Amino acid sequence: MKHAHAQSRDSVKMAAGQQWVLVEMVQAFYEAPAYHLILEGILILWIIRLLFSKTYKLQERSDLTEKEKEELIEEWQPEPLVPPVSKDHPSLNYDVVTGPPSHKIIVNGKECINFASFNFLGLLDSERVKLKALLSLKKYGVGTCGPRGFYGTFDVHLELEERLAKFMRTEEAIIYSYGFATIASAIPAYSKRGDIIFVDEAACFSIQKGLQASRSFVKHFKHNDMEDLERLLKEQEIEDQKNPRKARVIRRFIVVEGLYINTADICPLPDLVKLKYKYKVRIFLEESMSFGVLGEHGRGVTEHFGVNIDDIDLISANMENALASIGGFCCGRSFVIDHQRLSGQGYCFSASLPPMLASAAIEALNIMEEDPGIFRVLQDKCKHVHKALQGTPGLKVVGEPLAPALHLQLENSTGSRTNDLKLLRAIVDYSMDRQIALTLARYLEKEERFLPPPSIRVVVTVEQTQEEIERAAQCIREAAVKILK
């Protein structure tokens, strides 16, 4: 063995190019201690074993046999696809409206006066709008059969975008085919992972979904509380100073609504613009409730406060309230809006707005432009309704006098949301029996971040007469007295 060993060492050394004399080699071999040789022998055997063993996979947790796996598969029981819903859940059966949702609406078989649809300018019943929609239907058919990129862009879409941009006095506008998807697609188009968004606590659900889709850091500030927002902005500034290189690429946004749908009050826009320039944050303004309502010509909260519209980076609104059509739009400078044509998910990957709905929106815009007096009328009616509802026993009016959609909340809650809802529903039913159509404000209770208290929604439209408003207020008062005693 030793000879063989010596020979192998011999050949190894020869192969390495060293000229060892055989004698010297054997001498070194004999002089080497025993443990050294044994160690080398073990090492060589170990190397040979490693060379021939199987590769070790790190991910393989194959300590389960096939039989055990089959048993696990057999045993696993998933939850039912949806949890069971009780038959008498209060929201399960919707109120059914027979016929058009106009000023005189037929709900559950009873004819009522409509205080529940967001038909602020009364354009749902307008004959002019219906006529234009019909003409458009006769020319284009109903659907567009494609997204905007693939022959889904009609000349009416281009016209509507131009008209909206001109009306709002911005450079460009972009149309979406669904109101909810407008702000929910706009926010993730600009704000990505790592960016920071400051948003009001009372922001509506579509904004919340947009924030979730954007994967940015979201910081909430107390509703309409500019000091709280400034505190957050100052904290962010301190963070930035710690890491200036990172701070130079993180985008910041403030997302607010012009007129909040959940609390019916107006955001302090001039203060926000001041904060914008002080802390270098961009403002996204959601104007679904204030477009066509506030301002001398109905241009929304920017006109109401006299703020330069270029100071707001993006204005988003849906066309389903004042314009009485379907869909939504964003307007602003071309620099900002053009980006959405390739990165707005709800724009690129979805079919475009049916042309008849776009024509209806154009005609509604025409009506708004021709007669700016209706905004004054609407604002007066809002103040009137606000005053008339004051003093209802047991209910408090939540919202500003200028807001067209008020909330009536219980002054003293019973303690449980379900009971509150039952009481409010009883008031609504009572009113509907007396021909006043109202509705509960609906929320997804488990999904909302800051769930507003239960309330009844009262909507003001230009079509409501003085007498109808008085009747409604009287009815609600009676209902409150009877049910909330």
Added chain:
Amino acid sequence: MNIMKISHPALLHHASCTSLYKKPFVESFEETPLLVAVLTYMGYGILTIFGYLRDFLRDWKFEKCHLAREREEQKDFVPLYQDFENFYTRNLYMRIRDNWNRPICSVPGAKMDLLERVTPDYNWTFEHTGNVLKDVINMGSYNYLGFAENTGTCADAASECTVKYGVGVSSTRQEIGNLDKHEELEILVARFLGVESSMAFGMGFATNSMNIPALTGKGCLILSDELNHASLVLGARLSGSTIRVFKHNNMQSLEKLLRDAIVHGQPRTHRPWKKILILVEGIYSMEGSIVRLPEVIALKKKYKAYLYLDEAHSIGALGPRGRGVVDYFGLDPSDVDIMMGTFTKSFGAAGGYIGGKKELIDYLRLHSHSTVYATSMSPPIIQQIITSMKCIMGEDGSTLGQERLCQLSENTTYFRRRLHEMGFIIYGNNDSPVVPLMLYMPAKIGAFGREMLKRNIGTVVVGFPATPIIESRARFCVSAAHTREMLDKALNAISEVGDLLQLKYSRKNRHGNEGSDSFSFLESHQD
């Protein structure tokens, strides 16, 4: 179905799959020829170099910059866009931008009228000359059954509905926007699909992105196909569940994921998953492939997962009675837990629906984001859907629906066969009305679109990022409204352009041995 316990997953696939398909399932995705791939990469490389050059010239003001700029007052804000994010848009997309967003001014039917656009500055801005290109053959709109029309019963019914109901609704389903028309539509859709109950929504994209989060949440697993639509991906992301992707239409990959998921449970904690949801589409619009539904259902039953089937393109377009991919394979609709689809494509309207068991729909009525926060559908749109659906079902007393279904199927077969014979590389299933034709090279994308428009044919071309970078394609949507003459005219034009641009890449045997090719069972990916 008698499923045996077999140790090796591949054996399950082999043993039962042959009996699941009632007719041959022929799909082909021919491999990219090597030379073409090399040239395509070279093409992109040259374009990138030129892109950098042009950016350099623009920065140093040698070239006029057409891009919109930030406001002077906001110059010291953090930039809204990163330069490299828009590199592709500025330098590649802009050059061939005239192939997209082409405005039309007529019904998007079999023939349409396009507004002529000219660009004085290489696609940075467009001007409308006022001319109208009349009677351009429309191979791009999703008009499978030809219901995009402005005359006929559908249009008349929709007109009546507009006069009676108006156009808007201005309220949500749960508040006061639930019209009697909505209930009528939902009952009809449930009957059409063969399910217990259904629900309709105003936008197809939003149907996915608002309802998947209502069905799954944290602790659930979503297995989604590689090539799923953006709306499915967004819905899965918003739900907060864990998402795992399986290879496109590959049942072994799906089975492996299912086994691993059930055996190993949630990552790190190893708790069992609450539920597993498989997201697939009926027809994949970029590939033209049809989902292997019988196998997916077999897997779903074996592993107790739930199946969400998005039939955006396949409803109305597949199946002898037009009821979609379930009808095409002759399966039971109650096997699919959630059947989703859109009304935009085959019904010529807008919106989406979900159909399934009554418990599912009741739950969605309470918890879907759309019923609580989004305005309900517009009445004339609903009427269009009702009329067209009744027509397809034959309930309006005519055979128009059945005729159109047959016409679509004939047109599809004819169109695909002729293109295949000409030597183009066509992807997808032989029965799918979506026909992707491979272009590969970036310059050919622009050239194809423009050359076809010169010959009065409107086509859709797609490139990166909707497709993998070297697999750009032209996508044709065959419609029942296309007559044989229109298809022939289109085919001749395609052949001409194909010769001009050297697009006939296919190396498969196109003449003669067609018979043996098209009846091979389960010809899957040839990777």
